[in-house]
Amino acid sequence: MFDASFFTDPYPLYKRLRSGGAIHFAPGTGKSGGWIVPGYDDAANVLADLSLSSARSGVSFAPYLPEERSQLQRIQEIFAESMMFLDPPAHTMWRRIMLKAFTRARMEELKPITTTLAQQLLDAAEDQEQFDFVADYANLLPIHVIAHLLGADVDDHQQFTVWARDISAFVSTVGPSLESAKRAQDATLALYGHLQQAIARRLKTPQEDAISEMIRETHELGLDAAALDHALNVSLPAHCVGLLVAGHETSSNLIGNAMNVAFRRPELLAELVKNPALCHTAADEFARFDSSVQILVRLTKAPGTLLGKAVQPGQVVMALVGSANRDERKFERPEVFDMHRTERSLTFGSGRHYCPGTQMGLMELAIALEQVLRRFPKLALVGTPDELVWRPSVNFRGITAMPVTTN
Numbered sequence: 001m002f003d004a005s006f007f008t009d010p011y012p013l014y015k016r017l018r019s020g021g022a023i024h025f026a027p028g029t030g031k032s033g034g035w036i037v038p039g040y041d042d043a044a045n046v047l048a049d050l051s052l053s054s055a056r057s058g059v060s061f062a063p064y065l066p067e068e069r070s071q072l073q074r075i076q077e078i079f080a081e082s083m084m085f086l087d088p089p090a091h092t093m094w095r096r097i098m099l100k101a102f103t104r105a106r107m108e109e110l111k112p113i114t115t116t117l118a119q120q121l122l123d124a125a126e127d128q129e130q131f132d133f134v135a136d137y138a139n140l141l142p143i144h145v146i147a148h149l150l151g152a153d154v155d156d157h158q159q160f161t162v163w164a165r166d167i168s169a170f171v172s173t174v175g176p177s178l179e180s181a182k183r184a185q186d187a188t189l190a191l192y193g194h195l196q197q198a199i200a201r202r203l204k205t206p207q208e209d210a211i212s213e214m215i216r217e218t219h220e221l222g223l224d225a226a227a228l229d230h231a232l233n234v235s236l237p238a239h240c241v242g243l244l245v246a247g248h249e250t251s252s253n254l255i256g257n258a259m260n261v262a263f264r265r266p267e268l269l270a271e272l273v274k275n276p277a278l279c280h281t282a283a284d285e286f287a288r289f290d291s292s293v294q295i296l297v298r299l300t301k302a303p304g305t306l307l308g309k310a311v312q313p314g315q316v317v318m319a320l321v322g323s324a325n326r327d328e329r330k331f332e333r334p335e336v337f338d339m340h341r342t343e344r345s346l347t348f349g350s351g352r353h354y355c356p357g358t359q360m361g362l363m364e365l366a367i368a369l370e371q372v373l374r375r376f377p378k379l380a381l382v383g384t385p386d387e388l389v390w391r392p393s394v395n396f397r398g399i400t401a402m403p404v405t406t407n
């Protein structure tokens with residue numbers, strides 16, 4: 001089912017799945033099979049279903065042999081602590097803390113910084129006639145912005161880039177090798193250590209930044225001394241690692257996907273070049289039209305029924321976001337790119353795990369496109385969009401490389 005043509009264009013398969021029923025059994029998924037839910041309303045209901053669990057971090061490690069898994073103990077522990085893999089009550093508690101990183105004021109503050117970071121990356125491309133829009137720009141901008149959010153000095157941004165690359169190579173590939181998993185573990189541990197130090201420094205000298213805010217909110221929980229120590233020194237750094245994992249690949253891939261959508265539509269590209277501020281209006285539709293997140297996974301906790309089918313405990317349920325976003329029952333003419341739509345897509349999820357970085361991701365996308373088109377109004381793809389190579393990932397959708405010319 002998942003061959004190269006699927007990675008290039010999954011939408012024909014999604015359409016067949018939607019017309020084939022509300023829920024499909026996927027026998028090869030997990031120990032006892034999984035379920036695919038392709039329609040918008042049904043996928044949204046899966047995400048709102050309190051009987052389903054998000055504690056799925058182990059799914060990525062399940063294919064390894066037991067002795068291999070034991071070599072990956074630390075990365076499993078750190079990932080399992082991250083908010084996106086928690087259920088209530090721990091999820092509720094940590095979400096409240098982590099939302100402190102995403103206040104309206106902080107997002108406003110990030111806008112000029114994101115613009116400057118985008119401009120710096122484009123400065124480096126200025127002297128070249130050709131650069132890789134994905135590797136040299138789309139991949140880097142979100143890492144720099146998250147590094148800034150997490151209080152890293154500019155000097156550390158390069159290090160964040162290396163960590164993010166090694167973690168992404170593991171997270172977003174189908175069947176990553178043990179070597180790739182170990183590299184991701186090394187990167188995760190190094191980042192974790194960096195964040196522990198950043199937290200320790202702010203415990204001594206609080207600042208007006210996201211980490212200090214999260215520390216303040218953690219103190220508000222009224223935990224006893226041992227639990228507070230664990231929360232600040234063990235859990236909080238893991239949640240901050242989770243921010244890089246959740247906010248890097250998603251944003252980077254979306255910027256590349258959006259550029260591809262624009263390259264395929266000369267009239268849209270011309271409109272955006274003429275009025276680059278429109279990139280902010282178009283961001284939501286870029287996110288719907290070719291989302292970087294294609295599947296959101298939940299686990300069944302108990303025997304029961306889901307959309308009329310009997311389910312067993314521990315089965316994987318896949319809300320097919322990429323398909324939901326093209327559901328003709330929700331979006332009129334879903335195959336058409338229309339930046340004036342008002343319906344909300346499922347790109348940022350729904351329900352209690354709804355992406356807290358939505359505004360940040362959309363802002364990065366809009367600024368990335370706006371800045372590149374302001375700087376290089378003649379930006380053109382080398383080759384044709386059909387020659388672009390897509391990442392071999394089922395959950396994430398993104399392009400591996402995108403050579404462009406600037407004049």
Ligand code: HEM
Nearest residue numbers: 083084243246247250251254347348349353355357360361
């Ligand atoms: C365009 C970019 C982005 C997309 C498409 C995206 C998408 C999503 C989706 C679909 C979820 C829900 C996951 C689920 O229900 O299982 C989610 C959760 C999350 N996202 Fe994003 N995201 C983006 C950017 C960001 C950024 C920039 C950050 C932070 C730096 C971020 C941090 C998170 C976190 C921490 C969660 C977990 C929330 C929870 O479990 O309560 N995301 N994101």
